[in-house]
Amino acid sequence: MRMDSITCTDLNLFYGDFHALKSVSVSIAPKRITSIIGPSGCGKSTLLRVFNRMNDLIPGVRITGDVSVLGRPLLDEDILKLRRTVGMVFQRPNPFPLNIFENIAYGMRIHGIGNRSQVEETVEKCLTGVGLWEDLKDKLKTGALSLSGEQQQRLCIARALATKPEILLMDEPCSALDPIATAHIEELMQDLRSEYTIVIVTHNMQQAARVSEDCGFMLLGELIEFGKTTQLFTAPRDERTEDYISGRYG
Amino acid sequence: MDRFISKLLFIAACSSIAILALIALFIFKEGVPIIIRSGLGHFLFGRIWSPLEGQFGILPFIIGSLWVTAGALILGVPLGVACAVFLAEFAPARLAAVLKPAIELLAGIPSVVYGFLGVMWLAPIIRVHLGGPGLSILAASCVLAIMILPTIVGVSIDAIHAVPRSYKEGSLALGATEWQTAWRVILPAARSGILAGVILGMGRAVGETMAVIMISGNATQIPHSILDSVRTLTANIAIEMGYAVGDHREALFATGIVLFFFIMALNTVALRVARRRF
Ligand SMILES: Nc1ncnc2c1ncn2[C@@H]1O[C@H](COP(=O)(O)OP(=O)(O)O)[C@@H](O)[C@H]1O
Numbered sequence: 422m423r424m425d426s427i428t429c430t431d432l433n434l435f436y437g438d439f440h441a442l443k444s445v446s447v448s449i450a451p452k453r454i455t456s457i458i459g460p461s462g463c464g465k466s467t468l469l470r471v472f473n474r475m476n477d478l479i480p481g482v483r484i485t486g487d488v489s490v491l492g493r494p495l496l497d498e499d500i501l502k503l504r505r506t507v508g509m510v511f512q513r514p515n516p517f518p519l520n521i522f523e524n525i526a527y528g529m530r531i532h533g534i535g536n537r538s539q540v541e542e543t544v545e546k547c548l549t550g551v552g553l554w555e556d557l558k559d560k561l562k563t564g565a566l567s568l569s570g571e572q573q574q575r576l577c578i579a580r581a582l583a584t585k586p587e588i589l590l591m592d593e594p595c596s597a598l599d600p601i602a603t604a605h606i607e608e609l610m611q612d613l614r615s616e617y618t619i620v621i622v623t624h625n626m627q628q629a630a631r632v633s634e635d636c637g638f639m640l641l642g643e644l645i646e647f648g649k650t651t652q653l654f655t656a657p658r659d660e661r662t663e664d665y666i667s668g669r670y671g
Numbered sequence: 672m673d674r675f676i677s678k679l680l681f682i683a684a685c686s687s688i689a690i691l692a693l694i695a696l697f698i699f700k701e702g703v704p705i706i707i708r709s710g711l712g713h714f715l716f717g718r719i720w721s722p723l724e725g726q727f728g729i730l731p732f733i734i735g736s737l738w739v740t741a742g743a744l745i746l747g748v749p750l751g752v753a754c755a756v757f758l759a760e761f762a763p764a765r766l767a768a769v770l771k772p773a774i775e776l777l778a779g780i781p782s783v784v785y786g787f788l789g790v791m792w793l794a795p796i797i798r799v800h801l802g803g804p805g806l807s808i809l810a811a812s813c814v815l816a817i818m819i820l821p822t823i824v825g826v827s828i829d830a831i832h833a834v835p836r837s838y839k840e841g842s843l844a845l846g847a848t849e850w851q852t853a854w855r856v857i858l859p860a861a862r863s864g865i866l867a868g869v870i871l872g873m874g875r876a877v878g879e880t881m882a883v884i885m886i887s888g889n890a891t892q893i894p895h896s897i898l899d900s901v902r903t904l905t906a907n908i909a910i911e912m913g914y915a916v917g918d919h920r921e922a923l924f925a926t927g928i929v930l931f932f933f934i935m936a937l938n939t940v941a942l943r944v945a946r947r948r949f
């Protein structure tokens with residue numbers, strides 16, 4: 422039997438009194454791209470942030486149910502190690518106000534991995550992996566904030582790859598980018614799929630259809646339907662999914 | 672009506688600039704002649720201040736100001752920045768709500784009280800345990816460090832709060848601890864604001880007079896160690912102005928000119944630094 426990258430069973434999440442995730446159960450397969458779609462405010466980001474425990478930062482959050490990541494219960498894993506294995510890319514590119522090199526090296530520095538030449542090697546490898554090396558190899562010491570939006574987002578992906586994660590969570594990674602940059606990032610995801618389990622949240626259905634193999638549809642905190650992307654888009658089992666993909670919700 | 676008010680404001684602005692210009696003009700008019708007569712080099716780098724013999728070298732006071740200010744920064748900056756990081760990032764909201772106003776309150780204590788505390792309490796400790804007269808660079812630096820703390824803490828907290836949340840999230844998502852995040856991402860991101868706070872604090876330390884007169888001993892010699900007594904530029908003016916006449920009086924105004932440039936340079940740097948962006 423194949424081991425799923427992420428499984429959750431009967432997951433509920435509360436922001437104080439607000440029930441944001443309602444009995445979500447899902448298994449996310451390794452080395453594939455899984456997308457999560459749904460209207461704004463339905464809990465996509467919240468679900469994604471369960472997987473690397475970013476919700477822990479918000480006071481008053483309460484979680485019930487079982488979640489395991491790479492076969493281990495979420496809460497058993499050391500949180501810092503977990504976040505090293507489960508990388509995250511955010512909606513707005515958020516490179517640190519450091520130079521390009523230090524942005525990529527950051528993950529290795531905080532975890533104390535690699536000597537100087539290994540760090541340099543990793544920086545080159547990660548930048549090559551996201552298609553930035555040729556453009557930036559002579560400007561590694563310039564500030565990351567001077568890059569274009571697309572380059573910044575690529576840099577953030579490279580930064581996440583530098584700690585050698587197995588899972589990459591992407592929360593609407595293209596919503597701050599123009600269509601051309603979006604296409605480039607989607608291509609990049611295809612290049613990365615063979616090595617990483619990718620979970621992408623998007624409110625853009627076309628994007629989910631283009632990039633993902635599995636797809637889940639969420640509505641008001643519930644995971645309504647989960648399955649093969651082609652099946653979900655061509656023959657949805659649930660009426661609400663059908664309404665959404667045919668454009669009857671926002 | 673609107674035009675009347677804007678005219679009024681314009682006049683107010685002009686008059687405050689005019690007053691400033693008048694003050695500057697007056698100081699320069701009173702102070703420049705003695706500098707010209709004794710020579711700028713002699714004035715700035717002369718080691719002897721002896722008004723009765725017509726010797727007006729302010730090097731000891733320049734050195735005194737530099738030492739005392741540097742000492743205050745060495746003690747006050749790490750403490751202030753650490754306080755700011757703690758209050759902005761780590762302290763529970765309730766603790767921060769108590770501590771922040773408490774630190775701001777430090778700014779409201781009259782400087783004579785700091786000086787008094789220093790003389791009664793700090794100077795004897797230094798004299799007994801470290802030697803020297805007690806009233807010294809070290810004592811003055813300690814007192815000034817506490818006096819500039821509110822400035823540094825306040826400005827630094829604002830600078831830290833202005834750092835986008837997304838930096839912090841990005842760092843934590845990579846598996847960094849809160850401390851690593853504060854040290855490696857938030858502080859560098861806030862550094863221009865923090866630096867501006869440090870420079871403002873420095874301005875306050877250079878300009879402080881009352882407490883420094885009380886605690887630094889006021890010897891007119893060039894100090895050899897931090898346990899020696901010194902006199903600063905501000906202290907020199909305040910101590911002697913009561914009885915200075917003629918050349919002596921002009922030399923005190925000239926000391927004021929030096930101080931004027933000192934502070935102006937600091938403020939210019941602070942503005943530059945605060946405006947710089949990545
Ligand atoms: N920190 C929070 N505190 C309280 N409610 C929140 C918080 N974050 C999100 N929510 C609520 O949870 C719901 C889901 O939010 P989110 O996961 O961000 O939705 P999505 O990413 O699908 O747009 C929304 O109704 C939102 O208002």
Ligand SMILES: [Mg+2]
Nearest residue numbers: 465466467592
């Ligand atoms: Mg969201």
